Amino acid sequence: MGNWHGRLAGQVELVLRGPDPAWALNRLCAARVPFWDVDWRNSFTVALTVPARASERARAEAGRAMCDCETGPVRGLPRQLGRLLRRPVLLLFLLLNLAAIVVLPRFVFFYSVTGNETVPEEQILRALEDLGVGFGTYGPDIRPQWIKDHLLNTLTDLQWITVTQNGCLAQVVVRERPETPETEDRRQLSHVVAARDGVIISQSILAGQALCKVGDTVQAGQRLVSGIVDLDWTYAVENAKAEIYAYTHRTGTVVTPDSGYIKEATGETVRCLWLEVGKCRIKIFGNSGILEASCDKMWERQPLTLPGGYELPVALIWETYTPYTLRAASSTESAAQLLLADYAESMTRADMVAGEILERDLDLTVRRGIYRLDWDFRCREMIARSVEFDFSEKDFDP
Numbered sequence: 001m002g003n004w005h006g007r008l009a010g011q012v013e014l015v016l017r018g019p020d021p022a023w024a025l026n027r028l029c030a031a032r033v034p035f036w037d038v039d040w041r042n043s044f045t046v047a048l049t050v051p052a053r054a055s056e057r058a059r060a061e062a063g064r065a066m067c068d069c070e071t072g073p074v075r076g077l078p079r080q081l082g083r084l085l086r087r088p089v090l091l092l093f094l095l096l097n098l099a100a101i102v103v104l105p106r107f108v109f110f111y112s113v114t115g116n117e118t119v120p121e122e123q124i125l126r127a128l129e130d131l132g133v134g135f136g137t138y139g140p141d142i143r144p145q146w147i148k149d150h151l152l153n154t155l156t157d158l159q160w161i162t163v164t165q166n167g168c169l170a171q172v173v174v175r176e177r178p179e180t181p182e183t184e185d186r187r188q189l190s191h192v193v194a195a196r197d198g199v200i201i202s203q204s205i206l207a208g209q210a211l212c213k214v215g216d217t218v219q220a221g222q223r224l225v226s227g228i229v230d231l232d233w234t235y236a237v238e239n240a241k242a243e244i245y246a247y248t249h250r251t252g253t254v255v256t257p258d259s260g261y262i263k264e265a266t267g268e269t270v271r272c273l274w275l276e277v278g279k280c281r282i283k284i285f286g287n288s289g290i291l292e293a294s295c296d297k298m299w300e301r302q303p304l305t306l307p308g309g310y311e312l313p314v315a316l317i318w319e320t321y322t323p324y325t326l327r328a329a330s331s332t333e334s335a336a337q338l339l340l341a342d343y344a345e346s347m348t349r350a351d352m353v354a355g356e357i358l359e360r361d362l363d364l365t366v367r368r369g370i371y372r373l374d375w376d377f378r379c380r381e382m383i384a385r386s387v388e389f390d391f392s393e394k395d396f397d398p
């Protein structure tokens with residue numbers, strides 16, 4: 001019997017004192033009482049360790065050998081368990097830890113997304129949450145094939161996805177759909193027409209038969225390049241392509257009131273602290289009963305993270321409200337003209353496929369509290385547009 005058995009079943013240290021302690025050891029052997037860790041302290045004293053269940057037999061045999069027996073405390077696992085049972089809080093803590101070790105790895109609390117380059121990680125995790133896969137999901141309930149079939153219908157930019165669980169961490173591996181270059185539809189047949197009136201200043205014919213030359217004045221809708229090429233003895237039908245630039249004029253009118261309201265901060269700041277747990281918010285302190293129409297609102301979210309960057313669904317949210325008042329203010333002519341001119345130029349550039357504004361003619365007038373800007377822009381822009389044709393007779397006309 002070794003020390004490990006004694007520690008598990010319980011052991012007691014005995015100190016035997018008498019004229020012949022060796023006789024007591026012989027009687028213990030004859031009575032089949034196991035003992036170990038024999039320590040001769042002197043000729044009349046010996047210390048040894050026996051199992052706790054055999055301590056009474058050992059004391060009786062030592063007494064028959066004319067030895068006094070001094071018994072020490074019981075040591076080993078039963079003793080430790082007895083002390084533990086007298087401390088219920090510690091016992092409960094140990095049981096909770098054991099349950100956490102056994103149960104928690106079967107649930108998923110953290111997610112790691114790999115393989116994405118253009119699709120944001122937040123978008124993928126939000127789509128998973130909509131499918132019921134989120135914080136605290138039971139691991140065996142996660143079905144990778146089911147998730148793949150449903151998620152690919154939602155995120156069309158993904159080509160493949162799978163979810164693998166490793167303890168409390170689930171790794172979401174995705175593969176994005178490669179961008180396929182647009183291929184030309186050779187069956188499509190078209191002419192090139194002018195999108196606006198203008199004077200042609202340059203042209204580059206890529207396919208088709210040119211009907212105009214540099215310096216010609218063209219009107220909107222006029223055919224510039226024909227998809228039907230005259231080869232003298234026959235006709236060839238093509239998908240006409242060209243880049244044709246022309247000088248154009250664009251005119252328009254924009255208006256704005258000569259007065260309005262501007263916000264002025266009152267100098268007061270109101271803060272409110274919230275505790276966010278999952279999708280639930282709990283206000284800790286502060287005043288949140290403020291009309292947002294009369295104040296600016298800014299919030300800062302501080303999530304609770306574990307070592308390694310794993311974010312828990314618990315966060316502190318600071319909301320800051322800055323009240324303001326509205327004050328009537330008039331706009332000057334220069335400011336109004338600058339505002340309206342910028343708007344007119346942005347609309348013109350947005351309507352162009354390619355090009356630039358060369359000259360600007362602006363006329364600002366004020367009438368009945370309204371600033372009116374009449375503008376005339378001289379532009380250099382690409383006016384070529386493709387239109388399909390269907391072999392009707394008019395398609396063969398120049």
